[in-house]
Amino acid sequence: MGFQSGKTTGFGRSRDKFGKLTAKADLRRNNDPNNLQKVYNEFVASFEAEYAPKFVPGGTLNPSQPPSDSSSQTPYMSPCSQPPTVVPPAPVSSLELPGPEAPAPQVVPGRKKRNLDLFMEELKRGQEERENRHKTRHGRPIGGDSDGRPGGSHDTGDPSTTNLYLGNLSPQVNEEMICRAFAQYGPIGSVKVMWPRTQEEFDRNRNCGFVSFMQRADAARAIKAMDGVSMLGHMLSVGWGKAVPLPPKPIFVLEEDTDTPPTGLPFNAQIPKIATAVERILRYGPAFEALLMDREWNNPEFSFLFSYESPEHVYYRWKLFSMLQGDRHNNWRTEPFRMFFNGPLWIPPDVPFDDHIIDEDDSDLEAEELNERDNFPKGTLGRQARLRLQRMLRKLQPKRGDILRAMMFVIEHADASDQVVDVITQSLVLEDTPPSVKIARLYLVSDILFNSGMSVPHAWQLRKSFQPKLPEIFASLNRTYLSIDARLKSEQFKNQVLSALQAWEKWMIFPQLFMASLTGTFLKGSSDKLRDPEVEGGSPGISAYS
Template sequence: MLKREYERKKREEQEATAHVFQEFIDTFQNVSTNSKTFIKSGVLYSDKKQIDNVNEVYHPKPLMRHPVAVKNALECATMLKDPKANRNKNEKRISNLELLKEELKQRHSEKDERERLKEQIAMSSPAISYFDGGDPQSTNLFVANLNTSVTESVLMEEFGVFGSLASVKIMWPRGEDKFKNCHTNCGFVAYMSRRDAERALNHMKHRTDMRVGWGKSVDLPPHPIYIPQELLKLYLPPPQSGLPFNAQTNMQVDVNVVDEDLNEILADSVIKVTIPLNKKILTLVNRMVEFVVKEGPLFEAIIMNTEMGNPDFNFLFDNKSPIHVYYRWKLFSILHGESTKHWSMKPFRMFKGGSIWIPPVAPDFTQGMPECLIVKSKNDASKLSDNQCERFIDIIQNLSLKRSAIADAMVFCINHSSAIDDALSIITESLSDMNTKITDKVARMYLLSDVLSNCVRKGIKVNNIHSILDNSIEHLHVYSEQINNEVGKDDFFNKLMRVIRQLDITGMLSEDTIKRAELYFNKNYSTTDGNSSGDEPLDGVKLLKHSLKGSSEEIVLTPAYLKRKQMTMIPKEYFVPSKWDTLDPDEVESQAILSSQLNYLNPSSNEIELKKREEKSKLKRKKDFEIDDSENKKHVTKIRNKHKKSKK
């Protein structure tokens, strides 16, 4: 499509150029047939001689043109002439169907090209490059396929192990991208040196949760935004020892030590000089050294006298501060002819019988992190670093029953498989906390199960796996005794038994652990709510209420599980019968029919006489009632009459 558009524009430009040249030729080459004539006339009131050629036709002289320029213009106009004019009239015109056919062929070829490029990208190395310019000076790394929960501080912790960082940036979605279903982000991590960037790329390119490659080079700041802890120790002063010039010794120093012993201690001590990281203080100290070297110790005494209360000049009075140590060393170095930017790194004694002074290491982050510090961090790979440990603890504290939250925590453990024992110890310790919620306990147990299952599946070695599970079950048992809500306890037991059965399927639980877990979490299913065989049966009571809650469709009926199930079957006495299934003995006795009462099937003469007597008694009672009714009516009429007379 782009090729056809380009050809169309090119053709239009050629047509416009040809039209301009054609107008040029028509104007200056072809003489118009209908040209107007000009006739000369005389001069009015002229005293000079009359011109002889009056009333003659005026023929202007032709304009002189360069023949070479005219020839070139004609050739150019001929070349740019519309090709349609010279086209053969007998040439067959292309139909619309053929044009559509050609367009479809071109589309198919473009589609095949795109598919081929996609296959090449899919088959390429995971460490693709954002910028393939081949810049050997680039210290910027492009990081793709980042989880949306990863922040810039997390990237600092992950990549800062390999050297000082110049910048860290995540390309957060903006505008319309916010409303799209984006599951990953990308970003850039720039180092202060190329060596650190290469080291980080070699270690991070095999990661499964991110893809790392080279990016475009960026401008480096004068000071890094992140310095590794091991590298920072080289530039920071040692802790205070209480000795002059903050001398460091391996012996324990007593406050009431004798001067002779103190001199022996100082002779064996080491004074480490460090350059102040505060640029303002560093400039002040260097300026002070410059004037003291020029003016002598009298200038130093004058400054100490005039700036006694100024906190910026405290380094002149406190000989134990790191700034004073740097001031003393810098003054000694300049007086011995060393440069302000380059000095000897050889240890020396400034005083006879004094401590050994070690010159400072100038912070040069562009040279990269020393390899010895990287090796030290590799030796501790079986342990999580402080930053990684804090991050994992934060993940566990914010853990919920959502699958995504548990999956993110599990991915963190698998990515740090070299320190899997340390990660499992943190999970086990979190299960021992008795102040957490029930849902948090269940979520952490789910996490423990997922991590162990994936370790077994991927062949990651886990030490003392049985002791980890035993301790976790004991902690959960102690925690369950503190739950007062019966419904919450039942749900808690139900979810724990699911996890235990899943671990049993993978073969990570011993028989003793399984029996102890069922003893802890199955005994409450049949004895809660105080129901027993001796209680009064209530209508609507569910049969095997708690045993039914313990069942699940996720149970795998293995032979070992069926054998344990038979051993832990609920006795029949715990079945609560319904009142509709049994009869009350008193009611049965009251409603029982004796054999003597079965004579109604063959009525005798005595029974007939009894019936007649009952009928006579009924008639007699009816007559008595009628008589009583008539007497009552008479009594009522008498009362009414009396009432009428009283009114009159």
């Protein structure tokens, strides 16, 4: 079936007569020169009118060159009544692509970083902090910072601290030496040497430590005087350290001992002539006493005959009466007595410990002690129990069996802890006791302190009773240590004592400051012993802080 003329199809051109005439008219109008001139004139006039619509010319923008002046650009057409005053930048042609010198695209603000980026930044910051600390530690001039202010690797800038940091210490310097060197500027509140614990720290061949003063002014003078001073071949680096708590009293004061030395006499009588006077009066009778009082009334050495309330006079009267009753010089009755009818009740002193008494078999003492317990009040060490303890101490050797038996006896009599501790203390402060025996008795004290936490009635009191006695005990151990001439025996004795102190510190039996004071008491004068030519080059030993 063919198409009919005059009809319009969906995809064909119009074939009617009117359409053909319209197309011919448009063709003649477009080709008319006058019409073309008219359109051109309208186009030119559009640019000359003041408020006529304006066209925006196209252009290109090169990122490598600065943008042209915006004043030369024609503004966009604005729907407002007045022309716009802000000219936007010209669009970039799609034919002008960025070259190799174009800047990299910037990160969009607010975009979340990856976890890997955060991890790398954290590592970088940590490395920078370590490098800064290393420069601060090793780049600081001796005695202060670059601006001249005294400082230290532990300086926190606290203006009230009295603690000093000591760097570049010789491995042979101990706490006692530090106290001796720094106490000349003021009382010492605490001292600590940071002893090496690893092989790397040992290989450094230097230690560090801290010493705190009771007063800030004393610490400042110590920094000024001791910074840069050579101590056993090592130049000290002294600066301020972090503040530490101070004890109520200093642990070390550089001054001569002013305490009254013990005489070994009951009541601590200070005049040795009392025993001689008693001996002469017992031999020559009351007439000699009257003659002595008549001739020596103005002599201070015989004031015990006239000062009725002094400890010396009390000792003199008791000693004279005791000897008249048949007691021996080193052994007497300890039961209370009256010198005359209805007179005051006298309580004799305890018999002091004596290493030179020859003991017999003590099997009878154990039975007598059992009978004695019923007659003595609880919390009192009877005479037989005291004698039995003294015999144990005289026979004590550094053997486990001997120390165990003595320790069990002490635990059983813990209710009389003060009296038991007095007997043990007397055995440890005797000057003529062999060093091996003193070590055995010190090990006994160590076992007692370790077992003072047992669930036994009154066992805890033993530790309380020992604490005030320990300074006297370690002062006696110090004298024994300094009196040993043989270098090897001296070092062995020192190491055995310090090992006991090290164990006590590990058990945390006493406060750290108290332990430091005991160590300083025992090591007092050891620096002079190390410089002695006969012991020079010996092992420096160990410390309670190692």
